[in-house]
Amino acid sequence: MTDTPFEMGPIRPVDEADSLLIRTTRGCPWNRCSFCTLYKKIKFSLRSVADIKQDILAARDYFNGHPFETCFLQDGDSFVMGTKDLISVLEFLKKAFPSLTRISSYGRAQTMAKKSLADMKAIRAAGLNKLYCGMESGSARVLKNVKKGITPESIIRSAHMAKEAGMDMTPFIILGLGGKELTKDHAIETARVLNEISPDDIRLLTIGVKSDSDLGRQMAAGRFTLPSEADIIQEQRLLLENLSGIESHYANHHSVDLLLEVRGQLPEDKARLLAILDRFLGLDPKDQINFTLGRRLGYYQRLSDMDNWLTYDFVERQAQKIRAGGESFEAIFHRLRIQVI
Numbered sequence: 001m002t003d004t005p006f007e008m009g010p011i012r013p014v015d016e017a018d019s020l021l022i023r024t025t026r027g028c029p030w031n032r033c034s035f036c037t038l039y040k041k042i043k044f045s046l047r048s049v050a051d052i053k054q055d056i057l058a059a060r061d062y063f064n065g066h067p068f069e070t071c072f073l074q075d076g077d078s079f080v081m082g083t084k085d086l087i088s089v090l091e092f093l094k095k096a097f098p099s100l101t102r103i104s105s106y107g108r109a110q111t112m113a114k115k116s117l118a119d120m121k122a123i124r125a126a127g128l129n130k131l132y133c134g135m136e137s138g139s140a141r142v143l144k145n146v147k148k149g150i151t152p153e154s155i156i157r158s159a160h161m162a163k164e165a166g167m168d169m170t171p172f173i174i175l176g177l178g179g180k181e182l183t184k185d186h187a188i189e190t191a192r193v194l195n196e197i198s199p200d201d202i203r204l205l206t207i208g209v210k211s212d213s214d215l216g217r218q219m220a221a222g223r224f225t226l227p228s229e230a231d232i233i234q235e236q237r238l239l240l241e242n243l244s245g246i247e248s249h250y251a252n253h254h255s256v257d258l259l260l261e262v263r264g265q266l267p268e269d270k271a272r273l274l275a276i277l278d279r280f281l282g283l284d285p286k287d288q289i290n291f292t293l294g295r296r297l298g299y300y301q302r303l304s305d306m307d308n309w310l311t312y313d314f315v316e317r318q319a320q321k322i323r324a325g326g327e328s329f330e331a332i333f334h335r336l337r338i339q340v341i
């Protein structure tokens with residue numbers, strides 16, 4: 001909850017930083033993914049159409065007619081709402097904020113697959129024109145291991161339906177989610193599914209395993225091995241290398257990602273993006289640690305920032321202190337990743 005006179009959920013996608021946020025549901029209707037603790041303390045509930053409309057009016061007054069162009073519907077899955085209810089909310093929202101050109105929401109593949117194509121087209125016609133999908137992986141084995149509750153087939157089916165209805169689609173992929181054990185399967189199968197659905201945007205996230213998550217407990221028990229930062233970049237290289245025949249914007253865009261400069265349009269930027277990954281992989285191990293530490297501590301944004309020898313030396317002195325202390329760099333990098341997710 002916030003100080004605003006309308007409800008707000010805990011998160012929104014990075015790309016929705018400037019968007020109006022309207023909460024249609026609370027929590028996540030699935031809430032079982034082994035890596036996710038986001039909504040563990042929130043019991044899932046649908047909000048009534050009347051309450052959502054009241055919030056829309058409160059937001060309009062609160063923002064004093066601000067001409068928002070984009071709106072994101074929170075929380076985990078607006079498609080759980082009945083189609084008529086969702087359409088009624090969308091129509092009301094567009095009347096209250098006539099400047100909106102994009103309305104987006106998270107949508108679980110399994111929930112969307114229960115809607116008919118006619119439903120999806122009607123929802124699109126009412127204004128919802130962008131979907132964020134927590135796909136995480138295209139590997140059936142990884143999806144099963146992390147209890148995602150979706151399959152590659154349901155992802156492909158729901159994505160095709162959303163596209164046919166005219167919605168833009170942005171899947172999120174979590175690098176490292178298969179652990180060291182399934183890294184190749186995760187990369188290759190994710191590329192296969194992305195090639196099938198040809199999304200408008202592909203957003204990469206890097207794994208951070210919280211100790212109070214199921215996956216954290218599996219890791220502590222030795223049943224999941226966290227890949228190193230270099231392993232994760234290698235995995236991303238394999239994924240990107242296998243993307244073909246699609247026209248998608250591909251981006252590492254969250255601060256949890258190591259190489260934020262890996263972003264561009266496929267297919268034309270593919271060679272450039274691979275070259276960035278190769279530049280990191282080609283660094284000697286000491287420089288890989290220097291870059292990763294500097295990036296995770298906020299001294300570097302891009303690989304070329306290492307060319308500033310003053311910053312490089314400063315980071316190197318931090319690295320030496322860590323070496324003297326004896327803690328593993330990978331443990332520190334992982335801890336720093338968890339702090340930003």
Ligand code: SF4
Nearest residue numbers: 028030031032033036
């Ligand atoms: S990852 Fe998404 S679907 Fe899974 S529990 Fe978290 S919010 Fe729900």
